[in-house]
Amino acid sequence: MSWEPEATEIQRRRELALGQGGPVAIAKQHRQNRLTIRERIDRLLDPDTFEEIGPAAGSPRHGADGELEGFDPANFILGFGKVDGRRIVVGGEDFTLRGGSPSPAGLRKSVYAEELAVQYRLPLVRLHEGSGGSVAGTGGSGPSLPGPVNAPARFRSVAQAMATVPVASAALGAVAGLPAGRLVASHFSVMSKSSAQILTAGPAVVERAMGEKKSKDELGGWKVHTKNGTVDNGAEDESACMTDIRRFLSYMPANIYELAPVNACDDPVDRCDAHLLEVVPRNRRQAFEMRSIIASVLDQDSFFEMGRGYGRSQITGLGRLNGQTVGVWANDCKFLAGSMTADGAQKARRFMELCETFSLPIVSLVDEPGFMIGSQAEREATIRHGASAVLTAAMTTVPWASVMIRRSFGVAQAAHYGPEGYVLAWPSAESGPLPVEGGVAVAFRRDIASAPDPEARRRELEEQLAAKQSPFPRAEALGVHDLIDPRQTRPELCRWLDRVQPLLPGLLGPAHFSVRP
Amino acid sequence: MMKIELETGGSVWKLLVAEGDQIEQGQTLFILEVMKMEVPYVAPAAGQVSAVHIAEGDAVEEDQLAMEIA
Numbered sequence: 001m002s003w004e005p006e007a008t009e010i011q012r013r014r015e016l017a018l019g020q021g022g023p024v025a026i027a028k029q030h031r032q033n034r035l036t037i038r039e040r041i042d043r044l045l046d047p048d049t050f051e052e053i054g055p056a057a058g059s060p061r062h063g064a065d066g067e068l069e070g071f072d073p074a075n076f077i078l079g080f081g082k083v084d085g086r087r088i089v090v091g092g093e094d095f096t097l098r099g100g101s102p103s104p105a106g107l108r109k110s111v112y113a114e115e116l117a118v119q120y121r122l123p124l125v126r127l128h129e130g131s132g133g134s135v136a137g138t139g140g141s142g143p144s145l146p147g148p149v150n151a152p153a154r155f156r157s158v159a160q161a162m163a164t165v166p167v168a169s170a171a172l173g174a175v176a177g178l179p180a181g182r183l184v185a186s187h188f189s190v191m192s193k194s195s196a197q198i199l200t201a202g203p204a205v206v207e208r209a210m211g212e213k214k215s216k217d218e219l220g221g222w223k224v225h226t227k228n229g230t231v232d233n234g235a236e237d238e239s240a241c242m243t244d245i246r247r248f249l250s251y252m253p254a255n256i257y258e259l260a261p262v263n264a265c266d267d268p269v270d271r272c273d274a275h276l277l278e279v280v281p282r283n284r285r286q287a288f289e290m291r292s293i294i295a296s297v298l299d300q301d302s303f304f305e306m307g308r309g310y311g312r313s314q315i316t317g318l319g320r321l322n323g324q325t326v327g328v329w330a331n332d333c334k335f336l337a338g339s340m341t342a343d344g345a346q347k348a349r350r351f352m353e354l355c356e357t358f359s360l361p362i363v364s365l366v367d368e369p370g371f372m373i374g375s376q377a378e379r380e381a382t383i384r385h386g387a388s389a390v391l392t393a394a395m396t397t398v399p400w401a402s403v404m405i406r407r408s409f410g411v412a413q414a415a416h417y418g419p420e421g422y423v424l425a426w427p428s429a430e431s432g433p434l435p436v437e438g439g440v441a442v443a444f445r446r447d448i449a450s451a452p453d454p455e456a457r458r459r460e461l462e463e464q465l466a467a468k469q470s471p472f473p474r475a476e477a478l479g480v481h482d483l484i485d486p487r488q489t490r491p492e493l494c495r496w497l498d499r500v501q502p503l504l505p506g507l508l509g510p511a512h513f514s515v516r517p
Numbered sequence: 518m519m520k521i522e523l524e525t526g527g528s529v530w531k532l533l534v535a536e537g538d539q540i541e542q543g544q545t546l547f548i549l550e551v552m553k554m555e556v557p558y559v560a561p562a563a564g565q566v567s568a569v570h571i572a573e574g575d576a577v578e579e580d581q582l583a584m585e586i587a
Binding site for chain 1: 524551552553554556
């Protein structure tokens with residue numbers, strides 16, 4: 001007798017598993033304008049590239065006669081697939097079963113996602129919609145038992161994944177508890193503005209514990225979490241989240257043992273945009289558009305900004321020069337004058353850790369007036385987070401090119417220059433211990449107070465000192481590698497990137513520090 | 518109808534257009550002062566200023582509606 005009955009049952013279980021939580025649960029998911037996990041995976045991957053891991057995991061239901069009546073698949077879907085032809089590992093909770101709260105096999109598969117990514121050295125994408133454990137347990141019979149003392153630490157693989165492969169995650173519906181913790185344990189995270197909330201604990205738990213009555217969106221909607229750094233980006237809907245993740249992965253190597261892919265580039269490396277000559281106003285108080293400089297200098301349309309909604313005085317993202325990935329960091333003087341705030345410093349630190357982990361050269365466009373000051377900045381421990389960013393820069397080993405666009409002041413400016421970095425200055429560059437406007441009032445207090453017209457004397461001193469901050473003496477003393485015509489920035493940076501190529505293979509492998517959330 | 522909302526808090530330093538004015542794309546509408554920096558806001562498209570919700574000297578907040586253009 002053949003094994004046909006079993007083969008038939010395998011096929012039947014597979015078909016039942018594809019039914020997920022059943023037609024009613026799926027219809028409800030769609031009615032609320034959300035995709036199922038299998039639809040999400042299809043949206044993310046190249047067509048027909050999904051290779052599922054653990055499709056047989058789940059709980060069969062048998063009738064009184066022992067016949068298979070139904071099959072509840074594990075509520076975490078996991079597998080390999082391809083994005084732009086490159087293999088990745090992808091996984092996510094199935095919200096149509098138990099609201100994404102892990103079933104026993106679902107929990108195993110979710111933990112396996114990171115292990116698989118580390119083992120195969122492949123980028124990991126997690127598509128989250130689900131909650132954490134339930135006090136009712138994972139649904140097995142009998143009391144919920146803790147794992148044995150010799151079980152591997154649950155979060156070790158989560159941390160290892162972040163130190164080994166690019167990790168991108170999306171919040172697509174309500175994400176709470178453990179899935180929320182894993183969502184942020186990523187190098188790039190994005191939330192759907194139309195369907196997602198991120199909650200350490202949901203409204204019911206919050207109300208019971210704290211008496212605070214808030215909706216899911218008030219507690220953890222995009223207006224909260226794209227502005228506080230919980231996620232890097234917000235996207236309009238689920239499809240836009242997938243587009244962002246595919247874009248992020250296009251810049252990244254598969255793992256820390258490989259260099260990032262280099263694209264063909266038809267944007268001339270010697271392109272010199274004329275507007276760079278006038279983008280920085282001569283009036284030192286007038287703000288300018290740093291993003292227009294970034295767009296001019298990088299390969300056309302290659303800038304992918306991460307974290308635009310928080311730490312907004314700092315701009316961070318990925319871009320390309322002559323087809324090669326670089327990390328891009330700049331100041332936005334339109335927001336708090338571009339100063340280093342506590343959240344801006346944390347964003348910059350994470351950005352540098354990303355570049356260091358994946359051996360991405362850093363391009364820094366500097367217009368840093370210093371740490372943010374004032375009582376709110378003191379309450380936010382700005383100096384601690386700021387010093388953390390400064391020391392992170394000091395410990396990096398990737399090549400840096402820093403362009404002094406305008407201001408470069410105080411301790412904070414040191415974060416924008418890497419060890420042995422290549423430094424260029426525009427004619428508009430100013431540098432020193434602190435901007436003259438603040439410094440003059442302190443250093444020359446008596447001089448100003450005793451002058452017949454104190455206000456005129458203050459202005460006179462400011463003008464004298466501002467003149468001394470010209471970049472020409474700095475260039476004469478080899479305090480910068482070169483003083484350049486701003487239009488030459490792109491060709492200069494492309495030549496620098498070409499020169500550092502021999503250094504890059506030596507940087508591969510584990511970084512001596514990696515990224516933490 | 519276009520709404521001009523503020524990207525940051527600060528104070529209104531100069532108001533350069535008034536209700537009813539015809540404006541060109543790229544024309545500076547008003548200038549905020551934020552941390553001693555002058556931050557200009559320009560018209561994203563041509564049109565007519567249909568409402569002005571700020572005045573010179575106002576302390577303003579992020580996301581505040583500053584102007585409407587029809």
